[in-house]
Amino acid sequence: MARRAVITGIGVTAPGGIGTQPFWDLLVSGRTATRRITAFDPAAHRCQVAAEIDFDPLLHGLTRQEVRRTDRATQLALVSATEAVLDSGLVIDGELAERTGVALGSAVGGTTTLEREYAVLSNGGKDWVLDPAYAVPHLYEGFLPSSIAAEVAIRTGALGPASVISTGCTSGIDSVGYAAELVRDGAADVMITGATDAPISPITLTCFDSIKATSARNDDPATACRPFDRNRTGLILGEGSAVLVLEEYEHARRRGATIYAEVAGYAARCNAFHMTGLKADGREMAEAINLAMAEAGLNAEDIDYVNAHGSGTKQNDRHETAAVKRSLGEHAYRTPMSGIKAIVGHSLGAIGSIEIAACALSIKHGVVVPTANLTEADPECDLDYVPNTARERRLDAVLTVGSGFGGFQSALALTSGGRAA
Template identity: 65%
Template structure:
């Protein structure tokens, strides 16, 4: 594998709140939250009745009526984000289509359409044997998660390797990290990498209700997502997509492309321990962080900002606080750390890509986004979590981490491309 440096030349985001990268970044830097009572279905019978929904109209975003009929909402979000990223990169027809690859992440695929179709085919759940005669022609596409990656590939004219990464809540970071490897190993010249998930549905809400992972603070949904706060009581479900355009540094320079930053280091580990449980010492996440730093040839002292997984569960927040201390040593108490899930909720597989986009924008503007709703710090979480208000400071290197059901632990280091 070559030592080629892989940079980001295009960003596309569809996140809770208004769509588009500009609106997303303005919301984060203002410390505004997009969590609210669920509007997609009647949530009255659920323990947790709120989510971070995208104010997304597919027709307004340029999707045709046929595309809307064919695609699950997750595919729609991913395609719109990919189109924005591709336009932002300025590539156009400058690259051979067979040298363009797609790496897309998703944790739960076409959940919304699958559930909607099951309700119809089972006559509202009354029939044990479903009647396939009522199925839509695109039902198979909803069943196959790879359809999401195929839709993004079609939207970009990508004829190279196309893949779907599904590693739970680390899917977005893993899709980007593995996409960078495709360039380094010579498989592709350009990789469209990111993730999408649209899980706000009755079945998803019921699943998280069952394990009491989501917040029951329904009377105040705007402030329900409270990572690292003493009074936090679970995460808030979200949705969204983010896509990055990756290419080799010298190629980007030759065409005078604007460079957001570099995928400098990436590593993933498994705790081989429990589907939802985490070891309190954070050892596996710490090992992923160390490996990502080694890949970037950076020391803990070089990191200017840490984007935390910060889900808002007591187990996770304590686990990654321990991991930061274990991997970064004294620097853990000096570097600012924040959780974007306090504002955009937890969009499962998509969130890692959404956070990676935010990290690149933090370097562009030298701004560290805040952790919203952090009013009463948990004494066991004793790092600098940038409460409530964004912070202006120089950001040259960022560490972003993810932690997913199944024991997945991923770390990525992003740096300035001109370094």
């Protein structure tokens, strides 16, 4: 019998509230968590808005030692992983620990730690030669993205394969796709998977300012990001983490686990075209969608909902609209398609997993979450983007797609617990 990978636990740490339930409540409400940046003074930057998390790691179960040695991105992942394992009902020890792995995604790893410590070691940038005497003892953890997987493995007791996947803004989809492959191939029975990023820092904002990808709508932070809207001006950075417990179906069924959804298909492509540019025809994303559907055994007419990348940049919105039309044909016009980045920001490598969590919850609750701030549609974006108000709908098959700098295009198909059963 072919092995299958199902989601049995979800943990989310995102703007608007810590935990899966506050995250879901925010999405359904259509309210946005974007605001003027408080982590540092953003006055010198073109974009001064982001979706931040009000997060105290000590209040959310981390030890002082964990806080001292880890970057904010790792801390977010630890909190999400703890919630996900608790939600799954698994006790990871003994033989199960040997059969449990970790696969996490991150685009920028320990950026926050590295930037903060560089400022200290260089005396605020005045000294060319850095003085290591001022370095914190665990600075290397910020430098090595693999430390995120190691820390999650330590906290959860997972002794199986552990890795970090970094493919820019598709990292959160690619990590879950890779984890599902390990489960289906028999390399693990359980995978703790997802992604995390905490990119809200001066260096990250400067990078996005330089290519004018971020919105400069600083006078109205709540509506700064407007996916698929005629008046959009760019994306808004966010931070966050989503961790899923991915489990072999028969293993989950035998213990009576709650199944949110099955990871039924996954594919990735690269457009080999441009570091930040996208081809207008959406061909590479469409190919990833087609391959993910084929692996899941789905036809275009089976798709009930598409979770959009929906970054709020003109080239991305038009690119993925073209890709969905190319893959789903006429069915694209009958399929709701919405994005959550206007609500929780674009947390780079983390957002793909946050969106997968949103899709699994949408399947569970039978609700399509809205695209916030969509008031005047771009004529070139002519699909059903579920503007501003959530919609009840039975969801048996869902697609989520991602697009990343470097030309990365990824797609993942989720099917309902009814199909998994």
